[in-house]
Amino acid sequence: MDKVFIVGAGMTKIGRFFERSARSLFAEALWKAIEDAGGLKPGAIVVGNMTSSVLMEQDNLGPLLADHAGFRGLPAFKVEAACGSGGAAVYTGFALVKSGLVDVVAVGGVEKLTEGVTSEVTKALAQAADAQYELIYGATFTGLNALVMRYYMEKFKYAREDFAYWPLRMHEYASYNPYAQLPRKTTLESILNSPIIADPVRLFDASPIGDGAAVVLLVRGEERARKIASETGRDVLVELSSVALATDSVDIASRKDLLTMESTVLAAREAVSRADISLRQVDYAEVHDAFSITGYLALEDIGFAPKGEAPKLWKEGRFGKGDKPEVNFSGGLKARGHPVGATGVYQVAESYMQIRGDFPGFKASSPEIALTHNIGGVGTVTAVSILKRVK
């Protein structure tokens, strides 16, 4: 089968945009991607989004976004997998292109969280969990992650302070990222003194609430990709080598192991195998750190760190500039931001630009192979993509 290539990317800055609508954010990202690809227009639009039904009271999102971006008539639909909606959209778009059904697909994500007040947004995001057996008791999404964090701390003997090094570094990286929602450095003291949301999770352990949209353009066939690259004056081709998706239970209590995100284990293994690489070859990764604990579990369950050791290795400085892999130079969900259904697409767009060498933030060391990792729920669904530089 023909290979799939990424030929353009567009992102909006992430923030609380009371003056912007989801349609306007999505159109901006889409047209930026089209311009980035030398004017190449898509034959279909796949959009990742979680909360439009609840917070925007809007379904039928695909056609709405297509129409308001000037693409009335195109096949367009929404893909929902909670916070993993963006990754699931990449999975779907990849399949459309790879299968030969559509030659050029715009895979995007958009989220407009600031349409609701905090308790409404908290409830909308919590719907990633089991409504009948978790939310009914008053559980929140942060609360569920807090259950996992405490269990991890007690099992592997970590102190609260050990978790502060994740947000510390994410804020540092984000300070270079013009698209980031929180582009400012912070201190251990601020992190450790931030308010408790759901004990032991503090405000600085959690990704912020924000709006944003991102789009990547996928095309089939090396010849087409090479033509676009030469027309846009680039000599680097980036192949979307594989995308894998896997699931686990929605409720966390019934899991075999509360501290292993089985969907991540499965998706990472599958993506690496389909890309015909070994995990050790990955130079750069964007991982899903909705909470500090999620970032550490991601490193372990993808296979970058042994179980129970990620916080220790991270504190020692691993996964920074010059290491293999380098991780989350965007600032991660923590500080780049987490416009839920768009996050998985941001990760692919950022990794694509890192391989191309023109990511406008903290730069990776000329990566050839990148991995992106996007989760929905508390490890309930994971999408993993592998990107490769092609000479």
Place this chain on the structure above:
Amino acid sequence: MRFSVPRYWRERHSYYRLKAAKCLDCGRVTYPYTERCRFCGSSRVVEVELVNEKARLLTYTVIYSAGEGFEDKKPVVIGIVETEESKARLLARITDVDVEELKTGILLEPVLRRINEDGESGLIYYLIAYRPVLKTG
């Protein structure tokens, strides 16, 4: 929450008897009851009720930023408990305890509690919660 009456009512055995599924093939007990084992897919499952078992607190959280409908219930204490005999795990409200007294590993017993209500004329949610077993004598 804004559950319809049937949606709440049809789960009554799960909510009030803590009806779970014991798999005769892989041996696991999972809550709530499902007709197929959620671990191995086997249809050879039997019903067990967890409501007569005590349980241990595996992990807990105290939620200070509550979701819609729970704003006036803060702080909300949630835990994952493991039942003593069946070794089934479930998420539940932890009740009748001071936040300072919470500790993983403590022994708990099920108790019926009013958890929430949908406004003044909506459903009232009575559910099983867990409270610490009082040390006697």
